[in-house]
Amino acid sequence: MIPCSNRIQEILEWVNGDVIADIGCDHAYVVCNAILNQQAKKGYACDVAQGPLDNAKKTILENQLSDQVTCCLLDGIQGLHDDVNQIIICGMGGKLIIDILSKGKLYPGLRLLLSSHKDDYALRKYLMENKIHIVREKMIYDNNHYYPILDCVVDTTVQNISEAHLRFGMNMLRNDTYQDYLDFEENKYRNILSKVLKPEFLEKIEYIKEIRTQRIS
Numbered sequence: 561m562i563p564c565s566n567r568i569q570e571i572l573e574w575v576n577g578d579v580i581a582d583i584g585c586d587h588a589y590v591v592c593n594a595i596l597n598q599q600a601k602k603g604y605a606c607d608v609a610q611g612p613l614d615n616a617k618k619t620i621l622e623n624q625l626s627d628q629v630t631c632c633l634l635d636g637i638q639g640l641h642d643d644v645n646q647i648i649i650c651g652m653g654g655k656l657i658i659d660i661l662s663k664g665k666l667y668p669g670l671r672l673l674l675s676s677h678k679d680d681y682a683l684r685k686y687l688m689e690n691k692i693h694i695v696r697e698k699m700i701y702d703n704n705h706y707y708p709i710l711d712c713v714v715d716t717t718v719q720n721i722s723e724a725h726l727r728f729g730m731n732m733l734r735n736d737t738y739q740d741y742l743d744f745e746e747n748k749y750r751n752i753l754s755k756v757l758k759p760e761f762l763e764k765i766e767y768i769k770e771i772r773t774q775r776i777s
């Protein structure tokens with residue numbers, strides 16, 4: 561396995577497509593490791609800029625994966641090969657992920673593995689409104705930051721998600737990292753409320769309480 565960050569290792573745990581495409585591939589660590597770990601048979605390392613693709617080509621050549629991993633200069637997922645059955649979009653903001661998905665061709669059964677570093681609420685809301693089901697989520701902690709990872713599938717029906725789950729995770733893995741994340745969020749809002757009283761922050765604390773109650777039940 562190619563050495564990589566904790567975030568990438570956590571993403572790799574949920575890679576499960578025969579043919580995968582890593583959008584915004586950087587050094588192609590995700591797609592190359594997935595091939596080396598025999599989690600995928602074939603992959604595409606995709607980026608909108610040539611620089612990251614040059615880095616990806618170096619990783620591919622160093623690991624003798626030229627027959628299984630192809631570099632693609634693409635704007636998001638536009639023009640992506642039809643044989644892809646899992647798209648991986650990680651390491652960017654939720655609104656950029658939304659923009660990429662909205663411009664691409666999605667079909668029922670297509671798997672999506674997504675991880676944003678901000679605008680999680682907007683991303684979950686978009687997925688719900690566009691019939692993309694969140695099968696499971698997990699919260700990870702890497703480099704002093706919390707990141708959600710969303711394992712999704714394109715469907716034909718709307719997945720109803722409560723406001724609390726839109727904000728703090730749908731079908732979330734209930735582990736210590738998630739508990740720490742909820743503590744962090746609640747403390748953040750309480751600190752703000754100690755300086756200025758804003759109803760929206762009180763509301764968010766109530767959503768966290770709702771999530772915690774569901775954990776106990």
